[in-house]
C-alpha cells in the first residue's frame with residue numbers, strides 16, 4: 001500500500017473506528033498492517049494495551065525505549081509482565097551510553113538541555129525502531145495533554161512515516177484504572193505513590209494533590225513532551 005492509499009484508507013476508517021472498542025481497533029490494525037509494533041512505556045495506559053494485545057494478537061512485537069534512566073520500579077514492572085505473559089519485550093537503546101553522553105555533553109544534560117537528552121535517548125532510538133515497521137500502536141489519550149487532544153484513533157504519523165493507532169484515545173484515566181482492576185493487570189507501583197505519569201527518574205517527580213497529572217514530568221521546565229508524539 002502506498003502513502004496515498006494509506007491516507008485514503010485512514011480517512012475512511014478514522015470515522016468508523018472512532019466508536020469501535022480498543023480491542024476491535026487492535027484487531028483491525030494487526031490484520032491490515034501485520035508489520036506493526038506497540039511502544040510500551042510500562043505506564044498505566046500501556047500495561048492495559050499489553051494486556052489487550054496478549055488477548056487479541058499475542059505475537060505482535062512490543063518494544064520499549066530503554067533510556068538507562070528508568071526507575072527501578074519500571075524495570076521490575078517490565079520483568080513481572082514478561083513473566084506473566086511469557087512476553088519478550090524488545091529493548092531499544094540509545095546509540096551512546098550514559099558515560100559517553102556525560103563525556104560528550106556533561107554531567108546533567110537532562111537538566112541543562114532536556115530536548116537534546118530526549119533526542120539522544122528517546123527520539124533517535126524511536127525513529128530507528130519505527131523505520132522497520134508499517135504501523136505502530138500507542139497508549140496516548142486525548143485528555144492527557146493539549147498536545148494530544150486532537151489524536152485520532154487511526155492517523156498517519158508524518159513525523160515517523162507510518163500509520164499510528166491510538167486505541168484508547170478517548171479513554172479517561174478512570175477508564176484505564178477500571179480496566180486494570182477488572183482484569184487484574186500488573187502495573188507500576190509508583191502509580192500508588194502519586195506518580196500518575198512516569199518517565200525517566202531524573203525528570204519525573206510525584207505530584208501534589210490538585211496538580212495536573214503530568215505536572216511531575218520535567219517539572220520546572222517548559223518541556224511537556226519527549227518528542228515522540230506530536
Ligand code: SF4
Nearest residue numbers: 110114117118200203
Ligand atoms: S526524560 Fe529526561 S533523562 Fe529521559 S531522555 Fe528525556 S531529558 Fe533525558
